[in-house]
Amino acid sequence: xxxxxxxxxxxxxxxxxxxxxxxxxxxxxxxxxxxxxxxxxxxxxxxxxxxxxxxxxxxxxxxxxxxxxxxxxxxxxxxxxxxxxxxxxxxxxxxxxxxxxxxxxxxxxxxxxxxxxxxxxxxxxxxxxxxxxxxxxxxxxxxxxxxxxxxxxxxxxxxxxxxxxxxxxxxxxxxxxxxxxxxxxxxxxxxxxxxxxxxxxxxxxxxxxxxxxxxxxxxxxxxxxxxxxxxxxxxxxxxxxxxxxxxxxxxxxxxxxxxxxxxxxxxxxxxxxxxxxxxxxxxxxxxxxxxxxxxxxxxxxxx
Amino acid sequence: xxxxxxxxxxxxxxxxxxxxxxxxxxxxxxxxxxxxxxxxxxxxxxxxxxxxxxxxxxxxxxxxxxxxxxxxxxxxxxxxxxxxxxxxxxxxxxxxxxxxxxxxxxxxxxxxxxxxxxxxxxxxxxxxxxxxxxxxxxxxxxxxxxxxxxxxxxxxxxxxxxxxxxxxxxxxxxxxxxxxxxxxxxxxxxxxxxxxxxxxxxxxxxxxxxxxxxxxxxxxxxxxxxxxxxxxxxxxxxxxxxxxxxxxxxxxxxxxxxxxxxxxxxxxxxxxxxxxxxxxxxxxxxxxxxxxxxxxx
Numbered sequence: 001x002x003x004x005x006x007x008x009x010x011x012x013x014x015x016x017x018x019x020x021x022x023x024x025x026x027x028x029x030x031x032x033x034x035x036x037x038x039x040x041x042x043x044x045x046x047x048x049x050x051x052x053x054x055x056x057x058x059x060x061x062x063x064x065x066x067x068x069x070x071x072x073x074x075x076x077x078x079x080x081x082x083x084x085x086x087x088x089x090x091x092x093x094x095x096x097x098x099x100x101x102x103x104x105x106x107x108x109x110x111x112x113x114x115x116x117x118x119x120x121x122x123x124x125x126x127x128x129x130x131x132x133x134x135x136x137x138x139x140x141x142x143x144x145x146x147x148x149x150x151x152x153x154x155x156x157x158x159x160x161x162x163x164x165x166x167x168x169x170x171x172x173x174x175x176x177x178x179x180x181x182x183x184x185x186x187x188x189x190x191x192x193x194x195x196x197x198x199x200x201x202x203x204x205x206x207x208x209x210x211x212x213x214x215x216x217x218x219x220x221x222x223x224x225x226x227x228x229x230x231x232x233x234x235x236x237x238x239x240x241x242x243x244x245x246x247x248x249x250x251x252x253x254x255x256x257x258x259x260x261x262x263x264x265x266x267x268x269x270x271x272x273x274x275x276x277x278x279x280x281x282x283x284x285x286x287x288x289x290x291x292x293x294x295x296x297x298x299x300x301x302x303x
Numbered sequence: 304x305x306x307x308x309x310x311x312x313x314x315x316x317x318x319x320x321x322x323x324x325x326x327x328x329x330x331x332x333x334x335x336x337x338x339x340x341x342x343x344x345x346x347x348x349x350x351x352x353x354x355x356x357x358x359x360x361x362x363x364x365x366x367x368x369x370x371x372x373x374x375x376x377x378x379x380x381x382x383x384x385x386x387x388x389x390x391x392x393x394x395x396x397x398x399x400x401x402x403x404x405x406x407x408x409x410x411x412x413x414x415x416x417x418x419x420x421x422x423x424x425x426x427x428x429x430x431x432x433x434x435x436x437x438x439x440x441x442x443x444x445x446x447x448x449x450x451x452x453x454x455x456x457x458x459x460x461x462x463x464x465x466x467x468x469x470x471x472x473x474x475x476x477x478x479x480x481x482x483x484x485x486x487x488x489x490x491x492x493x494x495x496x497x498x499x500x501x502x503x504x505x506x507x508x509x510x511x512x513x514x515x516x517x518x519x520x521x522x523x524x525x526x527x528x529x530x531x532x533x534x535x536x537x538x539x540x541x542x543x544x545x546x547x548x549x550x551x552x553x554x555x556x557x558x559x560x561x562x563x564x565x566x567x568x569x570x571x572x573x574x575x576x577x578x579x580x581x582x583x584x585x586x587x588x589x590x591x592x593x594x595x596x597x598x599x600x
Contacts, residue, residue, distance in 0.1 A: 063492055065469045073495070132505070137512050146461035146515050149498060228505065231498040232468075246498050256468050256501055 041279060045272030052266060057273075062234040062248070064257065064267045071274060073234045077247035078278070080237045081151050081230065082220045085158035089219075090212055092159070093166030094201070097211075100167070101174040102196050113171075120164035128228030131157045136229060145244040149231035152243045157225045162215030169214055173207020174200060206293045213289040217282055220251075227252035250274045340572055341369040346380020346393030349473075350561050353419060353591045354393050357584050361576060368572055384564055385409060390573050392564040395421070395476070411567040418580050420594040422522040422545040422558040423473060423481075426506075426529040428514045433457040435533035435542030438556060442482050444517060447494030452515070464497040465506050465518035477519055481557060519557075522550075523592010550594040561593070 049057065052069045059070035100112050135156060136148025143152070177200050185195035201208070231246025234253075254271050344354055351374035358370035380392035381402050387409075398406075398413055406413045425441060427433060433455055436444075443449040444462055453459045467474045483489035500506045503524040510516045510529045518529075522545050525531060533542035536556045549555040569577055581596060588595040 061495060063495075066490075066492055132508055133512075136509075140513060147463040147498065147509065147513055149509065227501055232500070233496050233498045235495045246496070248499070256499065 038279065041272060041275050045269060045274075045276045048266065048269035048273035051269060060236050062253070064270060067266075069266075069270045071250075071270075071277065073236050074248055074250045074253050074274060075277060075281075076237050077151070077230070077234070078220060078249040078251065078281075080242065080247060081154045081158060081226065081249055082216060084152065084155035084243060085162060085219045086212060086216050088155060088159035089162050089166055089215055093163050093211065093215065094170055094208060096163070096167045097170035097174060097208075098196060098201065101171050102192075102200060116164050116167050119160075122161075124161065124222060124225040125228075127157055127161065128225035131225060131229040139244075143244055147231060147246065149229055149246055150244050151230060151237060151247040154226045154230040154247070154249070155243070157229055158219040158222055161222060161225065162218045165218055166211045166215040169211035170204070170208045173204035173211065176207065177203045209289060209292055213285060216285060220278070220282060220285075223251040223255045227255055232256065250278050254278075340367055342371070342391060342573055342576060343383075343389035344370060344372045344391040344393065344563075345375060345383050345389045347377040347395040347561065348374040349395040349421065350393040350419075353561075353588065353593060356587050356591060357580055360584070360587060361579055364579075365575075368576070370576065381564065384413070384566055387566070390565065390569075391577070394562045394564060395559065397562065398564065406566070409566075414565045414568055416563045416565070416577055416581065417560040417596065418563050418577075419561045419585075419588045419596065420550045420558055421561055422550045422555055422594055423477060423519055424522045424525045424545045425532045425534055425557070426510050426518050426520065426525055427532055428510055428512075428516055429528065429530045430514045431457060431530060433532065435535060437535045437538050437542075438481060438484060439537065441534070442484055442491065445477075445482050445493055445497065446491050447496060450496075458514075460515050462517050463509070463513060463515040464494060465509055465516055466493060466497050466499055467503070467506070467520070468499050468501055473519070473521055476559060477557075480559075481519075521592055522594070547589065547594045551597040558594070 048069070056067075056069050058072055059068065060072050061068045061070045062073055096116070100109055100116075104112060131153055132149075136150075136153050138148070139145060139150060139153050139156075140148035145152075181199050181203055182195055185199040186192070190198065226249050230249060230252065232248045232252055233246035234248040235242075235245065237243075237245065237247050254274055257267070258271055344358065346354075351372065354372045358372045362368060362370055377392075377394040377396050380389070380394055381398055383389045384392035385402065385405050397415065403413060425436065431452070433452060436455060440449065440455050444455070445464055445466075449455065450462060451459060452462055466477070478491075478493065479485065482491045482493065498509070500509070503520055506518045506520055507524070507526055507529060510518045511526075531544055533544045534556055535542040541554075543549045543555045545555045545558070550558045563577065563580070565573060565577070585595040
């Protein structure tokens with residue numbers, strides 16, 4: 001009797017050990033893959049920083065077939081499109097999450113949630129084509145831009161694409177706020193509105209920041225839709241009016257030019273150099289958010 | 304195991320024996336015969352679809368001839384011709400002086416044959432009142448010196464410049480022949496305001512819906528809902544619309560001949576094939592968006 005129990009115990013330990021080891025290996029392999037990809041990026045991209053003078057690399061003209069490798073318009077192009085997209089998506093996304101979680105009656109929630117998930121499933125090429133043929137003319141006619149293929153059009157599409165991510169993550173964050181918080185708020189005489197905006201949403205703050213971050217990650221890395229609607233003109237977006245002018249993002253540049261570039265040429269290395277910049281930029285965004293969340297946790301706030 | 308090894312050695316021995324002596328003469332003869340009926344055709348990516356269509360049609364008529372067509376660019380095709388690995392090189396440009404000298408050093412004179420013509424059309428929105436531009440005006444517009452349609456007799460609107468991506472052959476031709484007006488020393492570049500569209504479809508969608516747009520593309524890619532602009536060589540000369548007729552009589556200024564090069568005067572199957580291309584083969588040209596040669600040219 002006892003020996004059988006010991007044997008079972010041993011068997012359990014053994015299987016647990018294998019499963020644990022497997023999970024650990026898989027977990028570490030993810031990190032290993034990221035590291036390998038980064039190493040590959042470095043190997044292909046770093047030569048650009050030696051082959052092209054720094055002054056050229058940070059000039060304002062990108063014209064690789066003529067030896068001009070100014071990456072500034074591309075970096076600023078990506079930044080302006082992403083920031084504008086998040087500024088549009090943040091209020092919309094958070095408001096939708098609050099409505100779905102806090103305000104909508106049960107039956108409406110049951111309809112809305114799957115509909116929002118469906119949004120995430122639309123391929124970006126389809127959205128890009130829709131943007132090119134429908135959104136772009138509207139932007140041109142209503143905002144008086146010379147062409148509808150602008151940074152703003154791209155931002156609109158990106159905002160739309162990052163909405164599902166923002167809504168579902170923000171909704172989960174609101175969901176994890178304990179019921180007692182809401183009850184306490186209401187018991188102290190606060191209205192429903194006050195409870196939502198002064199208690200529930202701030203308590204879910206770090207989760208909402210995570211939601212926005214994930215949305216931003218989706219936006220900055222998006223290629224196809226952006227390439228189709230932003231016009232891809234490598235001009236410097238320096239003022240607010242630049243929102244209504246074409247821009248060329250880093251992702252669109254890599255996608256458009258990588259196909260035809262000669263392997264190992266300066267242009268090839270420069271494109272991977274842009275890849276490194278893109279990688280560092282997303283890394284930086286993730287790092288700041290991770291720090292913000294960590295600090296909040298230390299202060300004893302909620303998840 | 305031992306048995307298999309022994310057999311492998313035997314096979315190798317047999318192959319080695321076949322490689323020398325009596326076998327050689329037979330194989331040489333066979334190869335010569337095969338070469339006569341097998342044509343290798345490489346070069347320009349602009350021409351590759353047309354060359355494929357020709358090859359397929361010709362092989363249907365002459366099942367004994369094998370023609371293989373590959374792209375890779377005009378330079379690749381000419382280099383292969385110089386190395387003697389192909390019989391016909393497709394090119395969307397003429398051979399350079401260096402390439403011709405290299406051919407002479409190899410002991411042959413390259414023979415050029417114009418096989419089709421390609422027009423590059425300048426297009427605008429149908430609502431645009433501008434009907435014609437001079438080459439100089441197009442150059443000024445695309446380099447960024449002229450930013451409004453009013454500067455070329457149109458409405459007071461900004462001009463939105465559309466171009467293909469820099470990997471397109473049409474882009475290179477437009478840069479060299481229109482922006483730089485054929486001047487080799489010119490360093491003019493497309494304005495940084497130019498919208499680089501990833502596809503011909505991108506250009507036609509924008510031209511169709513935006514009254515500010517100005518674009519260019521191969522004549523075969525222009526749909527009927529875009530307005531073709533007439534182009535004048537200079538301010539005094541007449542503006543000409545692109546069409547099969549104006550391209551073949553060379554009055555339309557933005558067109559280029561497409562070539563096939565052979566090493567020396569073509570003979571045998573290659574000769575027959577090329578004769579067919581400039582003859583009956585011309586019937587296929589229009590369907591692929593190029594301009595056929597006129598018979599009595």
